Amino acid sequence: MTGAGAGRSRLVVLAGPTAVGKGTVAASVRAHHPEVWISVSATTRPARPGEVDGVHYRFVDDAEFDRMVAEGELLEWAVVHRAARYGTPRQPVEEALAAGRPALLEIDLQGARQVRASMPDALFVFLKPPSWEELVRRLTGRGTETAADQARRLETASEELAAEEEFDVTIVNHEVHAAAEELVALMTPVRGHESP
Known part of the structure; x- marks a missing residue:
């Protein structure tokens, strides 16, 4: 598929409960499907070991996040787990869609609603x-949070699971690569296979 004449593409939003593997599934899409554009969220939380600024997240301080909100630069934003703020920069999303690229947002439930x-x-x-x-x-098993953080995230996760009915499609993350492939299949229009 060349993308010629494809026009604006449809945004796919991936969300789900904390620790379900959204980031891992998105990383699998990134590794195996370079044609898919994946949004990089801005966050005020500190980087975890192995995370790279601009690849996994755009790590910003509170003042920069406040500026982005005030200037309307975020498509969505939220306080997650009653701690850090996360948001999706609007301009890169609009540019990817205008270019006709398959575009993916991997965000939390609050962000998906916005x-x-x-x-x-x-x-x-x-x-x-x-x-x-x-x-x-x-x-x-991640070992990246304290017991108190884990308890708070589990409480959040139970609330988030109840939101499944708000979504168009559900993918069960039995295995990361299979879930990623199922997600990418949803981004590929069937009619594209019919054209020469």
């Missing part, structure tokens, strides 16, 4: 764990 209000034609995909027990194992 994007639905401003871009209702997007496709909203809910990433779900195989079970609650698996979600707990993934969250506690």
